[in-house]
Amino acid sequence: EVQLVESGGGLVQPGRSLRLSCAASGFIFKDYAMHWVRQAPGEGLEWVSTINWNGGRMDYAGSVKGRFTISRDNAKNSLYLQMNGLRTDDTALYYCAKDISKTAWFDGFDIWGQGTMVTVSS
Amino acid sequence: QSALTQSPSASGSPGQSVTISCTGTSSDVGAYNYVSWYQHHPGKAPKLMIYEVNKRPSGVPDRFSGSKSGNTASLTVSGLQAEDEADYYCSSYAGSNNLGVFGGGTKLTVL
Numbered sequence: 001e002v003q004l005v006e007s008g009g010g011l012v013q014p015g016r017s018l019r020l021s022c023a024a025s026g027f028i029f030k031d032y033a034m035h036w037v038r039q040a041p042g043e044g045l046e047w048v049s050t051i052n053w054n055g056g057r058m059d060y061a062g063s064v065k066g067r068f069t070i071s072r073d074n075a076k077n078s079l080y081l082q083m084n085g086l087r088t089d090d091t092a093l094y095y096c097a098k099d100i101s102k103t104a105w106f107d108g109f110d111i112w113g114q115g116t117m118v119t120v121s122s
Numbered sequence: 123q124s125a126l127t128q129s130p131s132a133s134g135s136p137g138q139s140v141t142i143s144c145t146g147t148s149s150d151v152g153a154y155n156y157v158s159w160y161q162h163h164p165g166k167a168p169k170l171m172i173y174e175v176n177k178r179p180s181g182v183p184d185r186f187s188g189s190k191s192g193n194t195a196s197l198t199v200s201g202l203q204a205e206d207e208a209d210y211y212c213s214s215y216a217g218s219n220n221l222g223v224f225g226g227g228t229k230l231t232v233l
Contacts, residue, residue: 035222037168045160045168045211046124047222057223083220092140100173106222108173115167 002026002111009116012086016062020116022079030074033105036081039093039115048094049081052105056075057079064090086120093117126151126212126225133231139200142228144212145193150223152193158216159188159197162227163208171210200226200231207232 023032035046043055049070056069069082077087081094093115101107127145134140144151144159144208152156170179172188175195185200195214201204212225 016141037224044209044227045162045212045224046215047224050221060203061222062178085133095167100170100179104156106156108156108170108179109160109168109213110173110179112167112169 004098004111006094006096006113006116009093009094009118010056011121013018013122014088014120016083016086016120017082018057018086019020020083020094020096020118022081022100022113024077024079027098027111029072031102033101034070034072034079035097035099035109036070036079037092037095037097037109037112038118040089040092043058043092046092050099050106051079053102057105083118085112086118091118091120098110121122126133126214126223128210128225128228129154130226131231133233134199134202135233136200136204137154137204139198140202140230141162141196142196142210142212142230144195144197144214144225146195146214146223147193150214150216151195153217154215155190157188157190157195158213159186159195160213161206161208162211168211191193206230210213 067085096111098111100110160168162168175189
């Protein structure tokens with residue numbers, strides 16, 4: 001079964017750090033770009049970050065650039081999001097997602113995890 | 123990068139068709155054919171319904187179709203069914219400086 005499972009969310013104080021993980025199974029992880037998308041409570045979806053198949057190219061939304069770092073370990077079929085300098089407006093459900101294409105890197109997100117909740121509050 | 127513009131709500135009766143629009147700019151929707159649409163039932167993971175403007179992933183009914191004209195993309199749901207009631211989001215590639223952008227979402231109600 002094709003599956004993505006996020007972990008690492010929780011309650012954290014403003015300014016602190018958190019590292020999210022996403023474990024992939026059921027597909028050839030190293031072949032695809034991967035993404036993080038978040039949804040704040042009562043709000044819509046927001047693209048956060050993307051990494052290409054081999055980790056050689058990353059991109060970030062302006063709201064997280066310089067604070068968040070995306071990475072992957074293809075040997076472990078895992079995606080990560082290191083979040084530093086967390087702010088209250090980073091509070092959201094964080095999803096990892098797989099790109100549908102082996103050739104493009106922002107084509108469509110065909111597999112999603114169930115998400116991990118990050119709450120930033122003092 | 124500003125979010126793509128979607129109407130907050132749309133509705134239709136069972137069996138009818140409804141079209142949801144998504145307006146961007148010449149830097150995102152108008153520049154690339156990497157527009158995708160997602161169906162999101164609360165509490166569940168979003169589901170890809172359309173990618174590359176008008177392609178359906180395996181398993182998505184052909185009642186769902188996508189198109190684009192200029193800076194506006196559209197999702198049409200034909201033969202509305204009760205299970206189509208959900209939030210729908212569009213997304214577009216936006217170039218190398220700020221890769222992606224989502225719309226604000228449209229809540230589709232099946233009357």
